[in-house]
Amino acid sequence: MKEIEVKSRAFTYRILIEAGCLERCGEMIRKVSDSKRAVMISDDNVWEKYGSIAETSLKKMSFAVDSIRIKPGEGSKTIDCFTKVCEELGNLKVLKDDLIIALGGGVVGDLAGFVAAVYMRGLNYIQIPTTLLAQVDSSVGGKTAIDLPQGKNLIGAFHQPLLVITDPELLSTLNKKQLKQGMAEIIKYGAIKDKELFKKLEQYGSIEGALLHMEEIIYRCCDIKRSFVEQDERDNGERRKLNFGHSFGHAIEKIGNYTLHSHGEAVAMGMNIAAGIGMKLGITDAETGKRLTQILNAYELPTQVQSNYKDIVRHMAIDKKNDEKGLKLVLLKNIGQSLLYTIAEQELENILEDVLDDILELIV
Ligand SMILES: NC(=O)c1ccc[n+]([C@@H]2O[C@H](COP(=O)([O-])OP(=O)(O)OC[C@H]3O[C@@H](n4cnc5c(N)ncnc54)[C@H](O)[C@@H]3O)[C@@H](O)[C@H]2O)c1
Ligand SMILES: [Zn+2]
Structure with a gap:
């Protein structure tokens, strides 16, 4: 046990x-x-x-x-x-x-x-x-x-x-759809805090592969959540890193009226956007962005985003975590290392337009 x-x-x-x-x-x-x-x-x-x-x-x-x-x-x-x-x-x-x-x-x-x-x-x-x-x-x-x-x-x-x-x-x-909800969060934990977990998920290569190691995976994820919660029980600082992919994801969920995309799918798209934004800002290295997109694909989570960048920013602007300095983002430095970043609404809108274009081009 x-x-x-x-x-x-x-x-x-x-x-x-x-x-x-x-x-x-x-x-x-x-x-x-x-x-x-x-x-x-x-x-x-x-x-x-x-x-x-x-x-x-x-x-x-x-x-x-x-x-x-x-x-x-x-x-x-x-x-x-x-x-x-x-x-x-x-x-x-x-x-x-x-x-x-x-x-x-x-x-x-x-x-x-x-x-x-x-x-x-x-x-x-x-x-x-x-x-x-x-x-x-x-x-x-x-x-x-x-x-x-x-x-x-x-x-x-x-x-x-x-x-x-x-x-x-x-x-x-559980059916695959429900498993994917959890997988999106598991990939998130690896990305923000645990490069070894991320590497293992890359090796397992699929939901079926990961299921064979679930006890260990759940243990590591709960331990990461524990460390954030203990540092910041009331969610005012460090714990916000657990929101990696979520501010974009929540906007995507809302735009789709909570029916077009599940939470896990929207968070997967959100993590991919956050990696794209980080790369444009020179914070996330290109290899990290590539690994994140690849792992989301391997676990059958979506990375392409069809929502309009202006709609996304409009929905993000009403998040209770924002303040007068701007919107709060969680970005990756590299796999296993994340940081909180504040960005003005207009700047985010400009960068996001480019990032979404890049993501769409990657599919073609
Ligand atoms: N409190 C928090 O920190 C926190 C964090 C993340 C999400 N949430 C909340 O969690 C909710 C989503 O949870 P969820 O994805 O578990 O959804 P859920 O509880 O609705 O479960 C999904 C479906 O799976 C079925 N199900 C549950 N266990 C099963 C099993 N072992 N075998 C077969 N079917 C099973 C349920 O009956 C349901 O139909 C959202 O409301 C979200 O806001 C809370
Ligand atoms: Zn979530």
Whole structure:
């Protein structure tokens, strides 16, 4: 079993990673909680596949278990769904000492985490992430949130889990589209912080190749996220490097109305743009840009961008992380080394036009 200790302001918690460990989740949770009762929050897909395995293990360790099921997908990260889950907790007469367990992908983790942060002013909760994205990203760091019609993740709280239990075997039932969401983040970690991980991903050469080494990959990604989160729990400085590819990616997602491109695809395009911008500014060396494009292609992630440069900058200009000096970008120096860079809106627009032309020319 691989273990990572995450030190947060409130307490230190562990991420446990081992293939097949879902069957023993009860034992692992018992070591950190003496609650009599656990309420599992999951979505219908995940519950059908894995609910009973987790429930059996919890019952073996004398937890009384209840479950609340939500519909799969981003559509459940709403105020309505949040209210329904809280009302169910009320109906179940859940008390302050009871435990919430999020069993699912990032949607379940964000919603259940937010419920745990605010129901009765906060209950303890455990993350059992079941998608690759959740295992390498959303289950670590304590950010919880729901969406508003006006934007994603607009209501949220920082609330750290008591424990994260990660079973890479659960990935065997994910489809390729969902795996790619996680792969984009994994490539991001290598690019911004870990050249050895990046090199390994190059050697594995494909999603299928990487799947054979997932325990190690998840461990390294969680450890990188841990290091950023520990330095900057509230996301005011260093942690922003985790946004590599994301400011462009969010704009691309919005332009496509969240239907044209998935988050992972948009982030992949965003990372490729960021490398292009870095090269134009003389910050990123050409070899680094080339390796990034190649690895995205190898993992079947898109690198070509059809969106208009003016639209991209317009959407980026409303990011809450910007200030009067300009827009905040994360750029690469080389593979494994990243930096924060502020750029004026007009300058970005001028450079981006060239970068997008270059990217399009590369395909022809
Ligand atoms: N809190 C954070 O720090 C953070 C970071 C990144 C992303 N997020 C959030 O994560 C969300 C996206 O998460 P996601 O990509 O995991 O999506 P998701 O939770 O919607 O899961 C994707 C789909 O996979 C299914 N699924 C989950 N596990 C499965 C399994 N093992 N086998 C088969 N099917 C399975 C789900 O039912 C769902 O249909 C977004 O809302 C995003 O905002 C949060
Ligand atoms: Zn992301």
